[in-house]
Amino acid sequence: MATPTTTGRNPDDEGVLLVEGTDRPGLVHAITGVLTRHGANIVSLDQHNDGIEGGSFFQRAVFRIDGFVAERPAIEADLESTLGTGLGLTWRLADRTPKRVAILASTSDHCLLDLLWRQRRGEIAMTVPMVISNHTAVADDVRSFGIPFLHVPSQGPDKSAAEARIIELLRGNVDLVVLARYMQILSSGFLAEIGVPVINIHHSFLPAFIGAAPYRKAKERGVKLIGATAHYVTEDLDEGPIIEQDVARAGHADDAAELQRRGANVERGVLARAVMWHCQDRVIRHGRETIVFQP
Structure with a gap:
């Protein structure tokens, strides 16, 4: 069982989502929408594109959600349906385990x-x-x-x-x-x-x-x-x-x-x-x- 940090945050409740794919309008809305649907609080959001029309898009989101370990399978299913199948994006979800x-x-x-x-x-x-x-x-x-x-x-x-x-x-x-x-x-x-x-x-x-x-x-x-x-x-x-x-x-x-x-x-x-x-x-x-x- 993880020990809460000095700020009172439990690292078991934190996750990192990395996404990449072809840039187009609406990606940030779609990605953050998945996390929001599962009650996540996004605490950090960084993104980059290569400045080319229809070029590459990259994003890293750090979020916190109570009971992330239990909710993770549902989040992953939603990510695959919305981002993978729906938008053709590649994604990876990580926890804070060392x-x-x-x-x-x-x-x-x-x-x-x-x-x-x-x-x-x-x-x-x-x-x-x-x-x-x-x-x-x-x-x-x-x-x-x-x-x-x-x-x-x-x-x-x-x-x-x-x-x-x-x-x-x-x-x-x-x-x-x-x-x-x-x-x-x-x-x-x-x-x-x-x-x-x-x-x-x-x-x-x-x-x-x-x-x-x-x-x-x-x-x-x-x-x-x-x-x-x-x-x-x-x-x-x-x-x-x-x-x-x-x-x-x-x-x-x-x-x-x-x-x-x-x-x-x-x-x-x-x-x-x-x-x-x-x-x-x-x-x-x-x-x-x-x-x-x-x-």
Whole structure:
């Protein structure tokens, strides 16, 4: 049973509705009408269209209704009849239950520990049922948060056994997977099998540097900006829909170690915001891009 918040609101009585489809007159009236018919109080409403006649429409509504859990099946039936069948819109209804997030990591700990710290402080609405790593370097730190640490080695060119084990651990147990500097490439079969979104973080230089020692290469080229990108993982390596990005200035006096320190700081913030927004149901994936209803 959920505990009421300090404002007296029970999170079990709150829901989030995400809608997308072809823009036309009357959509807002139809969407809010469904919620109103079921006694919902709409507390937040954000929408976006691409400015093209007959283009795309996106909306996020946060609402409160007494007994939402019991009323949810009726609301979903009404949404499908009115929005899905009636207007050809795609919709998704979510509650405020914290998402179950598994974190995959390797030896770098900055993104991993930042996420665990934010989760412990209640900054991100998630639980972390497990951390999986192909190394044991972060094991003690993870366990200090009271979170299970699972070691799944992944050496050599054939990763199938490791992926099969990770799938076994994740399937049915998580709502999201986060790659917190997990230095392994996931196969298309793995992504299909786990059946939940995967978020990744990586550096993003101008110009970009791939392969080993990117900060050393960046220093050698005299970059003036370093940054990070958080995105959903697809079969195309590092080309999934972008959720969040940020940059920091760099100068000629900064050595590779300083660039790496600043880069790690940017990575922490970018990944944390991407995970937080996903867990708050603020993100709609639309083809190769995302619509992010930021706070």
